[in-house]
Amino acid sequence: MQTLIIERPGLADSTHDGKEIVSSKRLAFTLYIALTIMLFVGIFGGYFVLRGNNDIWPPTGTPAMTLMNMLPECLTILASMVFLIVARKYLRRGDFSKFHTLVLTSAVLCILFVFALGMEYWRLIAGGVTMSTVFGGMYYILMTTFLAHFIGGIYALFRFANKAKQFPAASGLKVGFANALNWHYLMIILWVCIVALVYG
Amino acid sequence: MKTQMVQTEIRTSHNTRPKNRKMLMLLVGTITAIIAISVVYIIIFPKL
Numbered sequence: 001m002q003t004l005i006i007e008r009p010g011l012a013d014s015t016h017d018g019k020e021i022v023s024s025k026r027l028a029f030t031l032y033i034a035l036t037i038m039l040f041v042g043i044f045g046g047y048f049v050l051r052g053n054n055d056i057w058p059p060t061g062t063p064a065m066t067l068m069n070m071l072p073e074c075l076t077i078l079a080s081m082v083f084l085i086v087a088r089k090y091l092r093r094g095d096f097s098k099f100h101t102l103v104l105t106s107a108v109l110c111i112l113f114v115f116a117l118g119m120e121y122w123r124l125i126a127g128g129v130t131m132s133t134v135f136g137g138m139y140y141i142l143m144t145t146f147l148a149h150f151i152g153g154i155y156a157l158f159r160f161a162n163k164a165k166q167f168p169a170a171s172g173l174k175v176g177f178a179n180a181l182n183w184h185y186l187m188i189i190l191w192v193c194i195v196a197l198v199y200g
Numbered sequence: 201m202k203t204q205m206v207q208t209e210i211r212t213s214h215n216t217r218p219k220n221r222k223m224l225m226l227l228v229g230t231i232t233a234i235i236a237i238s239v240v241y242i243i244i245f246p247k248l
Contacts, residue, residue: 069245072237101222108226112233119241 029179033186036149040190043142047197050138058135063127070195072116077191080109084157084184091164091177100164107157110150117147139198146194150187156180 051057058065087102121143129136160180163173
């Protein structure tokens, strides 16, 4: 009778079971978060240098830029975070219907954030802040880079909502959602830095 | 040979109603919030 021997690399190595040592999803995402931080540190650095070069910053004639103007954005982004944290609680319990609702609500709040920021763009453009000025150029580069990353996060949320509806028990949803949550934390930290820098 | 009857669960309008209501509430909430944000930016902020 023939016996089948299944080989794997490093068979003699008894220190681990032959499975992947580090989760690829986790590793890739950690690297991605580090890269994003580096990108924004560069932009913040540019902002500091340009602000230091100008005596009057923001230039005279710029519409009012106070923390009050950022209230709708801050409220929507914080509320979306709260919904995601509650959604994770339901995901752990295995209540995929509630998870679906909460993730969708959070995604809607994120869209509202984008809309509010669009209104802020409109207010500033109407007030004469354009790409042709130093302040305007720096402002739009910073905000649009942030928006691009944030919109990617919204797309991920819609994907999770779909996954919860179609294959709730599929493996990888928890790790994936933990990544999405980390991404959202990063977005909030960056947002606080941006508001403190530009509107503070 | 016995014929086995397989009863398929058909989604009736009653079953789908709560789900539609959920989506409808989300949509109504979004539109209300969009109007609220627009009002804040168009009416309140210029007065500040």
